[in-house]
Amino acid sequence: VRHFIEPNSFSLDEQLRLLNLADRMEADPAPYAHLCDGRILATLFYEPSTRTRLSFESAMLRLGGKTLGFAGAQLSSASKGETVEDTARVVSNYADVIAMRHPKEGAPLRASLSARVPVINAGDGGHAHPSQTMIDLMTIRQRKGRLDHLTIGFCGDLKFGRTVHSLTAALSQFEGNRFVFISPEDLRLPQYVKAESLAPTHQVYKETADLEAELPHLDVLYMTRIQQERFFNEEEYLRLKGCYQLDEALLQKAPADMPVLHPLPRIDEIKKDVDDDPRAAYFDQVHNGVYIRMAIILAVLGIPDPVTGKKVLDH
Ligand code: CP
Numbered sequence: 001v002r003h004f005i006e007p008n009s010f011s012l013d014e015q016l017r018l019l020n021l022a023d024r025m026e027a028d029p030a031p032y033a034h035l036c037d038g039r040i041l042a043t044l045f046y047e048p049s050t051r052t053r054l055s056f057e058s059a060m061l062r063l064g065g066k067t068l069g070f071a072g073a074q075l076s077s078a079s080k081g082e083t084v085e086d087t088a089r090v091v092s093n094y095a096d097v098i099a100m101r102h103p104k105e106g107a108p109l110r111a112s113l114s115a116r117v118p119v120i121n122a123g124d125g126g127h128a129h130p131s132q133t134m135i136d137l138m139t140i141r142q143r144k145g146r147l148d149h150l151t152i153g154f155c156g157d158l159k160f161g162r163t164v165h166s167l168t169a170a171l172s173q174f175e176g177n178r179f180v181f182i183s184p185e186d187l188r189l190p191q192y193v194k195a196e197s198l199a200p201t202h203q204v205y206k207e208t209a210d211l212e213a214e215l216p217h218l219d220v221l222y223m224t225r226i227q228q229e230r231f232f233n234e235e236e237y238l239r240l241k242g243c244y245q246l247d248e249a250l251l252q253k254a255p256a257d258m259p260v261l262h263p264l265p266r267i268d269e270i271k272k273d274v275d276d277d278p279r280a281a282y283f284d285q286v287h288n289g290v291y292i293r294m295a296i297i298l299a300v301l302g303i304p305d306p307v308t309g310k311k312v313l314d315h
Contacts, residue, residue: 002300002313003112004120007130007170010313014299015170017312019138021298021305022291029062029291031306035298036065042095043069044087044111045122046078046102051264051289052122052131056099059293068094085114092116097300099131100124103229118300126160126230132263133166134292139285140220143259149176153214155244156182156224156269158189160231163263164224165190169197179205180214184243186236187226211244215254221246223262223269247271251279261285 003009010018025032041060045053049071057067070076078087084102088111091098098115100108101122108121123129141147152171154164158181168189171177179198181189188207198205208214215221223246231237245268246260259281262270266282274280298305299312 001116001118002315003108003115003118004130004296004300005109005112006121006128007133007166008173009130010299012173014313015134015137015173017310018134018292018295018299019141021312022134022138022288022295024305024307025294026288026291032063032294032298034064035303035306036060036063036301039063039065039097039301040095041065041067041069041297042091042098043067043071043122044076044091044098044100045069045071046073046076046100046107047123048072049101049122051286052101052129053099055286055289056120056122056131056293056297058290059297062290063294063297065297084108084111087111088115088119097297120296120300123162125162126165126227127162128166129162129263130166131293131296132163133170134296135285135288136163136167136222136261136263137170138288138292139261139281140259142284142288143281144219144257147171148174150219151178151180151217152220152222153180153182153211153218154189154222154224155211155246157187157226157240158183158224159187160227161224164222165193165197167222168193172197172201172203177203179203180218181205181207182209182211182214182244183207184209184240187240211246212250212253215250215258218254218258221254221258221260223260223266225262225265225267225269242268244269245271246274248273248277251277254279
């Protein structure tokens, strides 16, 4: 059984095949409409979500499958103290694949150790969000035509932002990328992400607090929300919230072909007037989410692409 817990749960070749499959499904979904007939996806969401849960469910329905699950731990037996290990083992009897979101880092990995079916990490605490990363890669490739030799600015809450951690890991696999981490001192990228993702391949990176000064030099800007739910004290959140606000006036300092990505939801870090700018790519990400999640489901279930006859995963 292959699980998808972090971007590098899949090899680089496998990730690229997954992106290509998502592109083919976006261009023409018809050949894929019945590939999951008779299969069931369980969405076990212990933490709030709009995009990830609904797009996983939409993806399974568009593949001809069915879904079940819970949204909110209080409606499951987790509220009585059941462990994720037991829950995953139990749900393996009800579903063919599990997508799990959990506030605790490592919970989907623990679930995968006792599950009898593939487990997809749909976001674990401040750690990782690999399916979002595949969406981000698909969107960057559509906008820039490549995933290498890019200068990528990550801005906002880089400490708790799991999408930043996973996308940094994924983009580190490609040659010639430069990373600019833009955040307040207190919300810098964790050391473990630098050690695991940037250090092994000697990635070039810079840390700064000044978004305006960096904007003219970026190929891609990845904005993030300050993650209120991960702060230990409210005072600290109130001090840092609103620290970056991208509006149309500020965006004029950026290159004309610099896409602005954001995993959403946003609070005030991207103003509404940016939505009509052609550089705004965050609703493209939402659109791509369904195709990426269709591709992930087919990948972990080992179902070949009927167009190419090939599977995404090697084994
Ligand atoms: N991008 C993302 O994970 O959004 P949700 O929290 O709404 O799933």
